[in-house]
Amino acid sequence: MTALEIENLSVRYGARSAVSDVSLRLDHGRTVGLVGESGSGKSSVANAVVGLAPVSAGDIRVNGVSAVGRRSRARQARLRIQLIFQDPYSALDPRMPVGASVAEGTLATGRRWSREARRRRVRELLEQVHVDPDRAGALPGAFSGGQRQRITIARALAGEPEVLIADEVTSALDVSVQSTVLNLLRELQRTLGLSILFISHDLAVVRYISDEVSVMRHGGIVESGPTEALLAAPSDPYTEELLGAVPVLGRRMTFEETATP
Ligand SMILES: Nc1ncnc2c1ncn2[C@@H]1O[C@H](COP(=O)(O)OP(=O)(O)OP(=O)(O)O)[C@@H](O)[C@H]1O
Ligand SMILES: [Mg+2]
Incomplete structure (x- = not known):
């Protein structure tokens, strides 16, 4: 199909x-x-x-x-379907740690996630887009444009x-x-x-x-x-x-x- x-x-x-x-x-x-x-x-x-x-x-x-x-x-x-846009600067909430933004993406799966499962999933997604998962607590401002775009891709992937x-x-x-x-x-x-x-x-x-x-x-x-x-x-x-x-x-x-x- x-x-x-x-x-x-x-x-x-x-x-x-x-x-x-x-x-x-x-x-x-x-x-x-x-x-x-x-x-x-x-x-x-x-x-x-x-x-x-x-x-x-x-x-x-x-x-x-x-x-x-x-x-x-x-x-x-x-x-x-997930859509990613042009501008990696406005795509992420500047006051929200990037890990929390990626975690939001899991809502689109429609499944319930335990805190721990979601935390693990966020780390896995950040690794998948080659962003250091230990930086999940940092704000978007701490990342370059390319890194931010990869984080928005991680958020999109979180919706599977x-x-x-x-x-x-x-x-x-x-x-x-x-x-x-x-x-x-x-x-x-x-x-x-x-x-x-x-x-x-x-x-x-x-x-x-x-x-x-x-x-x-x-x-x-x-x-x-x-x-x-x-x-x-x-x-x-x-x-x-x-x-x-x-x-x-x-x-x-x-x-x-x-x-x-
Ligand atoms: N929300 C909207 N309300 C009214 N007109 C719109 C809206 N969005 C786009 N348009 C108009 O529809 C046409 C197509 O726009 P669209 O944004 O789809 O083109 P595009 O190919 O994506 O262009 P770009 O390469 O600049 O992103 C344009 O004439 C645009 O002005
Ligand atoms: Mg366009």
């Missing part, structure tokens, strides 16, 4: 149409990249999936179960998601730090079998991490396909335009290559 299926999705904010007729499919354990210029509707798609943007038409299914609407089945389905949506998670980070976050996501995908919808306006980053890519423009998808095939022979002029900024074609580049100006 497909982990996440978006079918003919439209998102409207009042009279304004932000997304129209978008379909997308994410198989278990895979990464699909969603790329497009600013304002093309990428975040609207992500937010609609987790119930933060209004779905005006279409369906969203998680493991075959519709995640649209207010019914408890749909709400349960949405809990299987089936699908992780990463919306511009590396955009606010230095290039040198971007690769540590990207490599962490690849590692988690491998070890946990996560399915990832990876959103970015940066084609180099999307290319590095995605098995498949969908290109968005003006609220719609202009083309999609396996990453290397699509980028080697884009059929849409807009994809070609996006590719103009990326130096090497025809194979999956190392991140260092993609980061070279």
Whole structure:
């Protein structure tokens, strides 16, 4: 079964149409990249999936179960998805120790946790994202941007998601730090079998991490396909335009290559 299926999705904010007729499919354990210029509707798609943007038409299914609407089945389905955002500074409460933020993430599992089990789980999650678990009591201000982004990933993982949506998670980070976050996501995908919808306006980053890519423009998808095939022979002029900024074609580049100006 497909982990996440978006079918003919439209998102409207009042009279304004932000997304129209978008379909997308994410198989278990895979990464699909969603790329497009600013304002093309990428975040609207992500937010609609987790119930933060209004779905005006279409369906969203998680493991075959519709995640649209207010019914408890749909709400349960949405809990299987975790969204991580761009800004690691505002994502964590500055007055809350990072361990407590990660612990909050376990609520999405819907299970009861004893104090001790939760404490152990928080340590395990911090280790998983390569943050020293002995620092669980420190405030976010004591960590770098890259570390904070990894802590927000730990908090998302605490909900034991089936699908992780990463919306511009590396955009606010230095290039040198971007690769540590990207490599962490690849590692988690491998070890946990996560399915990832990876959103970015940066084609180099999307290319590095995605098995498949969908290109968005003006609220719609202009083309999609396996990453290397699509980028080697884009059929849409807009994809070609996006590719103009990326130096090497025809194979999956190392991140260092993609980061070279
Ligand atoms: N809450 C909102 N209310 C009204 N309009 C919105 C809202 N959120 C987004 N929009 C509009 O919807 C369109 C798509 O925005 P969206 O944020 O989905 O694009 P994006 O591809 O994520 O852009 P970016 O790369 O800048 O993050 C834009 O025209 C935007 O102004
Ligand atoms: Mg966005």
